Amino acid sequence: MMTSGKRSCWDIILSKKEASEDTPTRADGMPKFNEQQVRKAYVHMLYEVCKRFRTSPEVPMLAALYCHRFYAAKSMVRNDRFTVASAAIFLAFKVSDIAWPLRHVLEACYSSYKRLPEEDVKKVFMDHQEYYRSLKMKVLQAERALLYVIGFDFKPDMPTKHFLSKIKSFEHLDKEQLTHLRQICWNFANDSIKTTLWIQYSAKELAFAFIQVTAKLSNIDLPNRKSNNDDQDWYETEGVSIIRMQECTNDLLDLYSDKKKSGEKRPRAKQANADAPPAKKQAPKPSEDGMQHPDSSMHVPATPELSSAITATDSEHCKPCPGQDDHHDANGFGTGKSVDGFAGTAVHA
Template identity: 30%
Template sequence: MSSSIRTAKDASTERRWRYCDFLKEAGMKLKVPQLTIATAAVFCHRFFELDSQNAQQFETAVMATACLFLAGKVEETPKPLNDLARTSHLLQRKASDPTRLESSQQELHVELKETILRAERVLLHRLGFDFNVEHPYKHLLSVIKRMSQAGLIEEESTKTLAQVSWNFANDSLRTSLCLEYSANHIAEAVVYLATKFLSSKFELPKKWWEAVNVDPEISELIGNRILDLYEQTGPVELGYSDIST
């Protein structure tokens, strides 16, 4: 790989981590559901990975805010633009003097709200008004249910397996996997990875995946991408870890 290609790839990865971290913080401050954070992350991936030209028009955090704004409407968990603008500004200006921030709040918020709305319009056109996003969460629960029904794991082990798989699914959002694989393949992969992580807690039969139609080759590829992420950043989840949220 040439140095220029490697540099561009590194810059793209660094930007992805920035907007994922931003979405996690903003989402938690605004108390939006994990599904909304996940949808916003997919919108960001689609925009920044597929539209490098328009990506330069807005700051990363501004476009991430627009993605969160749109995701809230798509997932029927909308947040007022005022709240989004305030949270976005505070996260972007953590080091600012709170007194100065408060004194210029109205002017800053009017400008930022207009910028977020412009970013949303660009985002809408880039997405082609296609807001359909399928996440791996329900699929991974289905895989685990099939494993239980096939007698591969005990009932008391399903919650632990589901929780670890869910965490891996959250972490996968920090990569571009959602652009490259189906939600079902990612779901199978995170369950497959979770079984390795939990191998000391319960033992599965050899080639257990055949009983529940899990593709081990694709699961290995996806799982290795998630593990590569940990080598670079450590296990930092995008969103909430509890499957009940």
């Protein structure tokens, strides 16, 4: 594990093994493929919600990065994915100065999660106020858990800032080449945010890897040792080593080679959460102001579900996808019965 001088959670760069193999989720028995699918599912939901609110492209990336950092420390099996993702997008909206009430955000999240028209969701929330209040409280609790995991550091460094700035500095390229570089780098950002790469590399390393791969694939010449009559390539002058650049570009290209292998038979999702042992409850310590505040070990409660009679119209929208079992819905979120008595993911730290 690599860290820089300042102790922020965003300065903690995980190794590939830590980020994708030795995770709390894998320790709880979820297969690697299922963990990857859940990650892609909540990122997809975040993008759908942000599209409805017409946010900038950085907002869903910020929310996804919150989720990735959270699940680097907590298990997907024991902390409800829909609830965490909803809290992450609400927090990202606030950090980005997007003033939408929580109710509107939850309507959009629930619509994406259940694959229901938003008008139907509004009616459900209006007709079942107790259900809505329960969902709202769980998302607010998830937001507090998220804040503690990220150490109340709301604004991580983003690759988008670095590649946009660096591309501008390539004065030897024409307008068409610069536009092409920007567009493909955005594509790399949108694809890689669905993975753990954003917590395996710094924002600058990722941004420069996007540029390097794009330039090579597009036959665009960038400043190098020969053109500069120097002993450094363009990214080395910015503090990115050759080794890190090679590692990052290789991992980035691996994303696309893995897609070609997607036809391989994958293990069926298994019910990894139903038998999770209940966690010991610990009362939060009182703070100096005399109030009870949650600590970083708190867990995220499961998303409540309405009764089958109320959600009869939901069922046709929530059938498992081919290759999934009955404990995973069409969005890749768990639906096994939790210890709370709700139909949702088990919720322990």
